Structures are given as C-alpha cells and as structure tokens.
Amino acid sequence: MRILELIGLAVSRLGTSRLRSMLTMLGIIIGVASVVALVSVGQGASSGITNQINSLGTNLLTVNAGASFTGFTRGAAGSATTLTTADATAISQIADVAALAPETSTSQFVVNGDKNTTTTILGTTQDYTTVRAYQVWQGRFLTDPSEEQALRVAVVGSTTADDLGLTASSIGSQITIGGVPFTVIGILQTKGGTSVSNADDQIMVPLSSVRRYFTGTSDTVRSIGVSVATADEMSNVKSEITTLLEQRHNVSAGASDDFTVTDQTQLLSTATSVYGLLTVLLAGVASISLVVGGIGIMNIMLVSVRERTREIGIRKAIGAHNRDILVQFLIEALVLSLLGGLIGIVVGLIASAVIAAVAGWGFTFNPLTLVVATVFSLIVGVIFGVWPARQAARLDPIAALRFE
Amino acid sequence: MTALIDLERVGRTYDLGHVQVQALADANLKIQEGEFVAIIGPSGSGKSTLMNILGCLDRPTYGRYVLDGVAVDDLDDNDLADVRSRMIGFVFQSYNLLSRTSALDNVAMPLLYQGVSKKERHKRAEAALDRLGLADRMSHEPSELSGGQQQRVAIARALVTEPRMILADEPTGNLDSTSGKDVLEVLHDLNRAGRTIVLITHDSDVAAQGTRQVHLRDGRIAA
Numbered sequence: 041m042r043i044l045e046l047i048g049l050a051v052s053r054l055g056t057s058r059l060r061s062m063l064t065m066l067g068i069i070i071g072v073a074s075v076v077a078l079v080s081v082g083q084g085a086s087s088g089i090t091n092q093i094n095s096l097g098t099n100l101l102t103v104n105a106g107a108s109f110t111g112f113t114r115g116a117a118g119s120a121t122t123l124t125t126a127d128a129t130a131i132s133q134i135a136d137v138a139a140l141a142p143e144t145s146t147s148q149f150v151v152n153g154d155k156n157t158t159t160t161i162l163g164t165t166q167d168y169t170t171v172r173a174y175q176v177w178q179g180r181f182l183t184d185p186s187e188e189q190a191l192r193v194a195v196v197g198s199t200t201a202d203d204l205g206l207t208a209s210s211i212g213s214q215i216t217i218g219g220v221p222f223t224v225i226g227i228l229q230t231k232g233g234t235s236v237s238n239a240d241d242q243i244m245v246p247l248s249s250v251r252r253y254f255t256g257t258s259d260t261v262r263s264i265g266v267s268v269a270t271a272d273e274m275s276n277v278k279s280e281i282t283t284l285l286e287q288r289h290n291v292s293a294g295a296s297d298d299f300t301v302t303d304q305t306q307l308l309s310t311a312t313s314v315y316g317l318l319t320v321l322l323a324g325v326a327s328i329s330l331v332v333g334g335i336g337i338m339n340i341m342l343v344s345v346r347e348r349t350r351e352i353g354i355r356k357a358i359g360a361h362n363r364d365i366l367v368q369f370l371i372e373a374l375v376l377s378l379l380g381g382l383i384g385i386v387v388g389l390i391a392s393a394v395i396a397a398v399a400g401w402g403f404t405f406n407p408l409t410l411v412v413a414t415v416f417s418l419i420v421g422v423i424f425g426v427w428p429a430r431q432a433a434r435l436d437p438i439a440a441l442r443f444e
Numbered sequence: 445m446t447a448l449i450d451l452e453r454v455g456r457t458y459d460l461g462h463v464q465v466q467a468l469a470d471a472n473l474k475i476q477e478g479e480f481v482a483i484i485g486p487s488g489s490g491k492s493t494l495m496n497i498l499g500c501l502d503r504p505t506y507g508r509y510v511l512d513g514v515a516v517d518d519l520d521d522n523d524l525a526d527v528r529s530r531m532i533g534f535v536f537q538s539y540n541l542l543s544r545t546s547a548l549d550n551v552a553m554p555l556l557y558q559g560v561s562k563k564e565r566h567k568r569a570e571a572a573l574d575r576l577g578l579a580d581r582m583s584h585e586p587s588e589l590s591g592g593q594q595q596r597v598a599i600a601r602a603l604v605t606e607p608r609m610i611l612a613d614e615p616t617g618n619l620d621s622t623s624g625k626d627v628l629e630v631l632h633d634l635n636r637a638g639r640t641i642v643l644i645t646h647d648s649d650v651a652a653q654g655t656r657q658v659h660l661r662d663g664r665i666a667a
Contacts, residue, residue: 045562056544354540357501358601359529359557361522437501441540 043371050372064340065380067333068420072384072413073391074326079409080392081399082319088401089312095231095239096304097173099138099268101278103131103285105260106298121260122289122298125247128264130288134280139267141168142247146254148218150243152204159200160242161217163250169228171265172239179211179226182246190252192245195226199240217243220253278303330416333380334424341373341428345435352432353440366433373425374418381417385410446513448608448640449475449498454507454517456493467493469663471507475642477608480635482643482654490663492613495644499532499611500524512608529557533602537614539594541586541601547573548582551601558605572600576630592623599630609640616650628653 054061105123128142144163150156166182168174174181181195182188194215196206204215206224214221222245231239251258268277278301285291285299345352352365389405396403451473458465468490475481485491496502497509500516501524509517516527534540541550552569560568573582576596586594595615602610612631616624628650635641635655645651659666 357534358554359525361525438496
C-alpha cells in the first residue's frame, strides 16, 4: 500500500514538470523503440527466409551439370553435356532419395491467340512438383514419362498463364510453343517467393518433348532435383551422389568434378543466421541509446535531488527514514524509465508494423520482446536511479534544512 | 518525577578541519512535561546547535541526552527518525512547508512516515487544520497563504502526530507583530492543553512568553 502511494506521489511529482519528464524519457523511448523495431524486423525478415526455404522444396538437393571448356575458356555452369538421364536413374537408386526430377530447359516464344510471351520451357518428369514444392491449381501435372513419350502437353506456371490469358477454363486449349502446338493440361498455383528468377514464369512439358521439338535428341539434362527423405540424411545423400557421379563420369581423384551438388536450404539457413547476427548487432547498437537514456535519467534525478534538498530535509526532520527517501527517489526514476519503456514499446511496434507493411513480409509480434524490453527499462531505471536516490537518502537533515 | 528532557553536561564540537569550534559546552538542562521553556540568546550563542540536539536532528559530541527516559545520544539515524516522528513537532522560522503541495497534504505528511492509512491521515490532518482555524484553507498551497497562515499550517503539521513536545525555532521571526502574537497565542493554547513547548528565540519579548527562560551565551547555559 505504501508502495502504491509512493508511486502515486512520484507520478504526480513528475506531472508537475511534464516537459522535463518527457525529455528525460525520450532517451529511453528511442532506445526501447529501436530495439523492439529491430528485433521485430529481424524476425520478420528471417521468417520470410524460412518461407522461401519451404517454397524451394523440402530437403532439396540440386545436381547441376558443370561448366564446359572451349580451349581455356570456361563456359556457363550447366553448359557441360555430361549429366544424363542415366545419371538421374542411377541417383534414384540411392537409399533415402524420396523423389527426383531431371530438368532440361530452353527459352521459346509462346503464343495463345492474340497474346504472346517468351519464357522458359522446362522439360521434366512427374515428380517435379514434389521435388520443387509446386501445387497444381487447375487440371493435372505431367504423368509417367513412358506414357507421355514426346506428347505435346504443357503445364503452365501461374505468371505465364496470366501473361497468356489462360484461365481455369483454358484446360484442354491449344498454345504454340516455338511454333509447335501444345495442349494445356494444367496450371500451377502461384508459389511466390522473392528469388531472382520468377518460379511461376515457366512452362513444363515432358522431358522427351523438349528433346524432340527443341533441343535435339541428346540424352543430357541441365540439372537434377533430388528430394531427400529426411533432413538428417541430406549430407549423407549429398556425398553419396558425389561419389556415384564421380565414378560414372570417371573423374580421377584430385581432378575437379564436372558437376556440382548444392544444398540450397543450407545456403539459406546461412543467410538466416547472417540476418540473425545482423539483428543482434543492430539491437546492440540500439541498446547503447538505452544506456544514454539511462544516463539522462540519472542526470535529471541528480538535479532533482539538488533542487529538492530542502524538501528532503523537511521529510527527514518529521520522521522519514533514509530508506523512505531512497525509495521515493528510486520510484521516480523507475516511473520515468518504465513509462519511457512502455511508450518505446508502442512506438517500436508501430514502426515495425510500418516497416513490415512496406517490405511486404508479415508483421511478427513476439510477446517475449515486450517482456525483455520492459525488464530492460526497469533495470536501466534501477541502475541509473540508485545513485541519485542514495545521494538523497544520505543527506544530513540539518544541512538539508539550511540549504537555500 | 523524571524530566521529559534531561541534558547532562552535553557539548557539541564542530570539526572544521583546521579549527575545532565549540558550539555548545557542558549544557545541563531539565525540562518537565507541560513546561513552556524559552531558550534565549544572541546569534552565535549556540541556540541552533542546542535546538538540533534537542530535536534529535544531531547528536552531542559528549554528554548524555535522555528524552522521555530514553538515552538518545547513541541511537542510529533510523531510530532518531522514529523518535522525531513520535515525540517532536517542529516549527521553523521559515515554515518549511512543501511548495506546490496543499496545506492538507503538508499537514498529513508526518503521518505517512508512521504508516498511517491515507484515510486516517486526511481525517487527522483536517482536524489539526480545523483546530488552528484553517478549515477553509485546506486545499491551498503555501504560496497562496499569508505568512501567519503558513506558520499555522506548520504548527498543525507539528501537532498532527500528537507529539510530547513542540520545538519552535524563532517561530515569529518572519512574521509581522500581529501574526507573531497570533502564533504565540496558539503556542500558549497548546501549552495550556498540556503540551510541552520549547521556544527558541533571540527576542526577549518573545522569550518573556515562556514560563521559564534559559539564557545561552557563547555556547554555555547561563545560570
């Protein structure tokens, strides 16, 4: 009860000098707001990355053909013609490989009625949706390659479908790809994501059809997407694939491989941890302003103790213990820092909501951040409030009463 | 009958580093309950030192001070604060009210440190202000009151804890003669009601109000 009264006393006391109290709190407000905003933004960014990882496909390994050499000139990655469908078949025999999709691609001019576009034509097989985490929106995806040997059927990505004016009712209609008529058998759901190449702007056709109509009859593929059964087996499978392909391609020990196996989730988790580190760093910088805010509180409390020396003397003369004075001034410092902290939390949340809206990722609200921010501002209040309060409590009543 | 106040060879020396100043030397003083004692002396005679010791704001350098049967010269700060809270009501020359605080809250403040509930505090503060004829001034702040009214608020604050004695240090020093008389009359009333009053002054007219006068000169109590 006494504590509640002392809090009331402190609040009304701070209310008598509102501008000063506001300015004193400003340091804490800025500090807490920036910490809250940065942590929230950091969490938003890394949850965005997590979504992207999931949109790539779960437990995905990608085997890419290496670069070709013309004399001493290294060509683009994937330009080597060493990766074949036979390699894909061999990889599919490895235990823990859940699904696999060979991929070969070409760029073609596509026409649907009066609309046209130029996009990627991807030759692949029925497991492509599993490996790369696509969902069919309308119609169906490709089926067993043996049944679709060089069939002119196409599954269209959502962006390409928009470009070509294809809708749900367009299933079964004809489009021309590089001058060859194809039947639209399915349209995929939008996958989104913010990767450089738009995962929704492509047309998928049977691997054999790409070879037959566009790239020629060679057996090579650009890449093979491999979905591993469990996340724990990722590195095992990766090294098994490497060993297998080195044998098959007769890569002598010590020579460089003519293929690469990349683990994209690993790359992205690295990116996540970089984001995390960045968040911690920025929050660390922001917390410096919290310390500066604390010093501001200490400064104003010392001024206050000096201004109210006579009051302290009076209170002591009429029976206040040292502890009563200590608690009175400490509570004033705590009210300043806590109120500043709470305002800072509100400001920080508004700021992070605005940033999240602008950046286009979800606004994440972590109650733990609020608890930590509140506790931190309390700690700042105690650390920077104790010394002035002790100064006040230790004043000699006689000297304090005589103080002008 | 034991005295309320019993000073035995009390002295106070201030150590100013290079010199020692003997502000009070070998003071013997007994004050009985219900007395109205005026302590008189010119400035520099040790009045303030004596008043600080009597008011338990300061400890004697040597000697014994027994207040209501308790030796207070060896109490610690908190115990002294309790003694002040329980036994002594202070009235200062410069009133020493808290600014920007209503008369009621000023008067109620000593009770805060006795742990009295807010409701009870207000009730007793109102009664004390009423007794001093300030019932219509309770919500006024000191700056809105005349000097005489402020001093009466201060007396109400001194009274609110029902202390054994009132220690008044030049209570009329800042007042015009009418208000001064007024305040002295209040002290007389309190004394008639049985309260011990110790009045400290340099003014012999004011000192004449006491039933007994104690003269201080150069830090010594004159016989």
